[in-house]
Amino acid sequence: MDKEQIFREMKNCVLEGEIELAGELAEKAVELGIHPLEAIEEGFTAGINEVGERFEEGDMFLPELVAAAEAMKAALAILEPLLLEQQAKRKIMGRVVIGTMLHDIHDIGKDMVASMLTAAGFEVHNLGVNVPTDTFVDKVRELKPHILGLSALLTTTMPEQEAVIKALEKEGLRQEVKVVVGGAPVNQGWADTIGADGFAENAIDAVKLARGLVG
Numbered sequence: 189m190d191k192e193q194i195f196r197e198m199k200n201c202v203l204e205g206e207i208e209l210a211g212e213l214a215e216k217a218v219e220l221g222i223h224p225l226e227a228i229e230e231g232f233t234a235g236i237n238e239v240g241e242r243f244e245e246g247d248m249f250l251p252e253l254v255a256a257a258e259a260m261k262a263a264l265a266i267l268e269p270l271l272l273e274q275q276a277k278r279k280i281m282g283r284v285v286i287g288t289m290l291h292d293i294h295d296i297g298k299d300m301v302a303s304m305l306t307a308a309g310f311e312v313h314n315l316g317v318n319v320p321t322d323t324f325v326d327k328v329r330e331l332k333p334h335i336l337g338l339s340a341l342l343t344t345t346m347p348e349q350e351a352v353i354k355a356l357e358k359e360g361l362r363q364e365v366k367v368v369v370g371g372a373p374v375n376q377g378w379a380d381t382i383g384a385d386g387f388a389e390n391a392i393d394a395v396k397l398a399r400g401l402v403g
């Protein structure tokens with residue numbers, strides 16, 4: 189099986205929500221010596237992106253969205269540990285706290301960012317999803333991260349990113365930490381509007397951004 193063919197199958201298995209097959213294809217990619225990041229980006233992510241488009245067009249429905257997300261996660265469960273292993277011996281570049289905003293349960297992209305940052309040598313504290321503003325603030329106080337990453341996948345949860353920045357200001361912690369924002373509906377304009385220190389479109393750019401911010 190050549191690379192293009194396996195990438196096509198990965199994309200299709202996410203579209204079809206085939207959880208077991210996703211795991212098998214991830215393992216197949218490892219056997220074939222395909223870089224885990226390439227398999228994630230070229231194969232599985234291509235699938236989940238198309239699922240998003242079809243959902244928006246009314247061509248796919250929530251149960252299919254859930255199955256697609258599960259298939260994506262099954263593949264990541266195999267590929268992400270390998271990514272981390274390959275980079276395990278690096279020295280710590282900086283500390284990052286990351287989470288998904290309150291009322292938002294999307295975590296695939298945020299977890300990819302967390303894994304890539306870990307792979308790049310950052311110490312990452314992943315707070316999960318549906319994280320209240322106070323928890324972000326408490327963790328900044330407790331862990332003193334260099335970077336706070338805020339993920340929003342819904343237009344309705346984007347304002348929570350602004351709420352966290354305001355809360356950090358109120359608590360006198362804003363100067364202590366660089367705040368970076370991301371998620372499908374987020375862009376540089378929004379990051380500027382709410383006074384964030386940075387925005388990244390994807391996990392690879394998030395690593396570049398984080399490296400730049402810690403100097």
Ligand code: B12
Binds near residue numbers: 253338340391
């Ligand atoms: C999978 C999915 C789900 C899964 C989530 C599973 C999970 N565990 O994450 C399930 C089925 C649960 C789900 C539920 C819902 N979803 Co949904 N979902 C998606 C979908 C198809 C893909 C998201 C995804 O995983 N993408 C793949 C990853 C790799 O990309 P990503 O998340 O964008 O992350 C990358 C970048 O954004 C960036 N990034 C992400 N976070 C961060 C953070 C930082 C700090 C940085 C720097 C970068 C960064 O790097 C990542 C990696 O490259 C999107 C469509 C889309 N186009 O985004 C809809 C989408 C986000 N969902 C949507 C909706 C409406 C919902 C529901 C409200 C549906 C419903 N009626 O119940 C619920 C909301 C539940 C809730 N309260 O959160 C809408 C949002 C519309 C809007 N304008 O707000 C979308 C856009 C679909 C659509 N086109 O209409 N969803």
